[in-house]
Amino acid sequence: MKKLILGTAILALSAGIASASEVVRMGTEGAYPPYNFINDAGEVDGFERELGDELCKRARLTCEWVTNEWDSIIPNLVSANYDTIIAGMSITKERDEVIDFTQNYTQPDPSGYLALTGSDPDLKGGIIAAQTGTIQAAHIASSGATLVEFATPDETIAAVRNGEADAVLADDAYLRPIAEENDDLEMLKKTELLGGGVGMGLRESDRDLRAKFDAAIASMKADGSLNKLIMKWEIGPGF
Amino acid sequence: MFSYCSDPSTLEGLTWLSCYLTTGKHMLFYVSFGTVLLLLAITAPVSLMFGFAGAMAARARFAPLSWIGKAYIAVVRGVPDIAFFLFFVIALDQGIEWLRHKTLCPEWTDAIRQGNDFLVCPDAKMPLSSSAQWIHEVYGFSLAVITFAIVFGAFAANVLFGAMRAVPRAQMETAEAYGMSHRQAFWRILVPQMWVYALPGLSNLWMVLIKATPLLFLLGVEDIVYWARELGGSKTARFTDYPHPDWRMWYFFALLVFYLSFTKLSEVVLDRIMKRLTHGQATAGGEAQRRANV
Missing domain, CATH: 3.40.190.10 (Periplasmic binding protein-like II)
Structure with a gap:
């Protein structure tokens, strides 16, 4: 009996916590x-x-x-x-x-490319970086360019800087502040309309x-x- | 942190650095070193216990118990750590929730597996989704400790199993000749003497355990590797008061120094323990100590 009462009390208590907030x-x-x-x-x-x-x-x-x-x-x-x-x-x-x-x-916001200033990379056949498991990565994989994937967005930018990739494809809102604050990086004119x-x-x-x-x-x-x-x-x- | 840090863009040199290194984010980084040390402090004794139990089971005279011990050692040692970590933590979490679900919500009729979802009643969630974030973190950390202990326990079991067999048979025979029971001989003669044989293997394990702590990162615990990567990544001025380029190399270098000095310290301590354990033992090391003291 005691166990039963304790059990219901605990149940009521936890139910109370759950519904209160x-x-x-x-x-x-x-x-x-x-x-x-x-x-x-x-x-x-x-x-x-x-x-x-x-x-x-x-x-x-x-x-x-x-x-x-x-x-x-x-x-x-x-x-x-x-x-x-x-x-x-x-x-x-x-x-x-x-x-x-x-x-x-x-x-739906067009995704943009970021590359080293003045580098004019080949977006069809070059090496493009993107974050793993993003719509941008899926797009590059089907576009014919060579895809290099990274776990974090930051690493994709680092890959462009150290020459591992020719450009990075990501959401425009993410890339634009980076391009504006760094003279060595610029947004390319080409964009891709991806996702809903x-x-x-x-x-x-x-x-x-x-x-x-x-x-x-x-x-x-x-x-x-x-x-x-x-x-x-x-x-x-x-x- | 300091009063002069209110506008970091006007600061330079060391003052800037002193502000930068004391942001809330860096504090979390420093705390995560504590997380790693805590993991080691808990995991090492627990896995030693697992290892001792495993070794005792493996050399038991009762056959099924011996099979269990040997199977534990063989299976866990044979599976890659990462695979075991990824599988076991999810399986353990879902197992606990399933058990709680069965006991707490017997009247629940919906299926637990609906397509991709693993769904238990709200009361059976572990921890409850209404509990504070720190409870979730402690729970995740505990799962990590258990998993680490099981993996390293299997290796420790193998080391201890070998060490128990390395104690000279004559020691046990003498104990029996004095009329000790099997149990007495085990605890009074075998166990105190086996450590000197076990220590080289165990110290190896300790080193590997230290280096395996970044696996925490895999389990979703925000450890030093997570913060080093997060803090080191380049930061744009729009989203932080402390913009900087890619500094990951420096952060990872700091981790390298941390791990190296920690393993060095461990080596020094382990050497001392070895000296003490060797004292008075019928081994080459013990004999050398005796002669040096004559």
Whole structure:
């Protein structure tokens, strides 16, 4: 009897904690400014941090930020180490088969090439760097150019600098600040229109949570606050 | 950290460096050294225990127990560390959640495996998704410790198994002649004497364990390798007060110095332990010590 009472008490207690404040763990990479990065204080910062906090406020959820390697970001979502992926992840068919996406919160933004200033690389037959498991990497692999992959976006830039790759293909918003601050690097004119915009990734079984975030994103689109954030972090065209 | 750090863009030289090296991010880097040392401090004794149990099981006279011990040593030693780490941590995590699911939510009817998802009821999540971030980190760290202990325990078991057989048979016969039981002879004669034979192997393992700690990074624990890579990567001025080019080489160099000095320190300590253990032993080293003291 005593055990039973204790058992129900624990159950009630844990149920109480769960309902009092539903904690949603937001998984991000933390290495892809301006989308998400670790700031000097060691916290997750960037466009998606502000966006995610606002979405959680509107959906009345308590959110906790977690960083995870890009490589294993989908497997760790699926095995429930966190509940959402909010990491500049473009919506694609292949990913949609494994996880679900909310509606896009950025417009499909052309990806750009970054190369050494004045180098004029051969984009069809040269060596192009990209981060592993991105739409850009998939694009290069099918384009005929030689693809070299790196685990982090930062390493792709380093590869261009030390001559390992002729150019790097990545989101324009990521490459542009780097090109502007470094005289030895420049954006090429050619762009590639890839992906269907960035959305939040969720487990396919988490339909309620997806509906909540979908509604929150829709309300941010409607009142223009999403556009303000996109402008502030220079993510590309607004809605 | 310091009061003069409010506007780092105006600083230069050492003052800039003193501000740069004391940002919140760098503090996390320094804390992660503690994480690595803590991992070593917990894992070493635990894997020694695993090894001792494994060696005892392997030399047991009860056949099934001996098979278990020998199978443990053979299987874990034969699988690559990385494969074991990636498989075992996921399997252990899902196993714990599955057990909790079965006991806590018997009325749950949905399938646990839905396509790619591994879904247990919210109460069975380990740790609960409502618990604080540090609990998640401690849980992840504990899984890492257990996995490290199992892997290195298997190697330690093999070393100890060999060391137990290296103790001269005459010692055990003498113990039995004095009327000691099998158990008494094991604990009083065999175990105290085996360490001197085990130490070279165990010290090797300790060195390998130190060098294996970056595997933590694979398990999602933010260790020194993670922070070195994150801090060393080039930073643009728009997103940080301390922009700098690619400094990964310097950060990894610091790791190199850390690991080298740590292994050097270990060697010194292990040498001392060896000297002490050799004292009075019927080995070549013990004999040399005796003669030097005459």
